[in-house]
Amino acid sequence: MSLPTAHLLVLVGGACAMTGLLWVGIVAPGPWGREVLMAGPLGALAVAVTGLGGVLAMTPWKTRPMTDWWTMWLGAMVLRLLATPALAYLLYSAAPLSPEAMCLAVAASYLAALLAEAVGIARHVGRVLLTS
Numbered sequence: 001m002s003l004p005t006a007h008l009l010v011l012v013g014g015a016c017a018m019t020g021l022l023w024v025g026i027v028a029p030g031p032w033g034r035e036v037l038m039a040g041p042l043g044a045l046a047v048a049v050t051g052l053g054g055v056l057a058m059t060p061w062k063t064r065p066m067t068d069w070w071t072m073w074l075g076a077m078v079l080r081l082l083a084t085p086a087l088a089y090l091l092y093s094a095a096p097l098s099p100e101a102m103c104l105a106v107a108a109s110y111l112a113a114l115l116a117e118a119v120g121i122a123r124h125v126g127r128v129l130l131t132s
Contacts, residue, residue, distance in 0.1 A: 001128050003060035003069065008120055012051040015116035019109040020044030036101040043105030046087040051113040054080040066125065073121065077114070084110060 023040025054076035064072070088106045092099065 002063045005060045008055045011116040011120045012113045013048055015112040016044040016048035016109050019112045035096050035098045039097045039101035040105040042091050043102055044109040046091055047109035047113055050080045050083040
């Protein structure tokens with residue numbers, strides 16, 4: 001089987017975008033400054049870039065045995081787990097951001113993207129198993 005590439009890209013990108021927008025919606029009316037406000041969208045952007053890269057690294061459009069997909073997904077997760085903090089640190093170093101806010105934003109976006117991707121893959125595998 002192959003995985004739905006476009007669907008996975010939309011899920012990961014959408015989860016990151018929603019996390020960034022939710023961050024802005026919560027932080028903007030509050031007493032926090034610009035360095036806290038911008039940490040959310042930039043953290044979500046860092047996770048989106050590494051998340052989309054991880055999905056593409058799995059080459060989900062290729063047909064593989066179902067048992068191989070979990071190994072590919074874990075490999076992509078390790079890639080993201082290493083690349084996300086590095087990219088977040090580069091963004092933090094390039095712009096005046098709150099370190100606590102940046103860590104929280106990256107963690108929230110990472111968890112949202114991981115959950116969205118896991119649910120998308122699980123639903124697809126469930127549909128494939130039901131039709132087999």
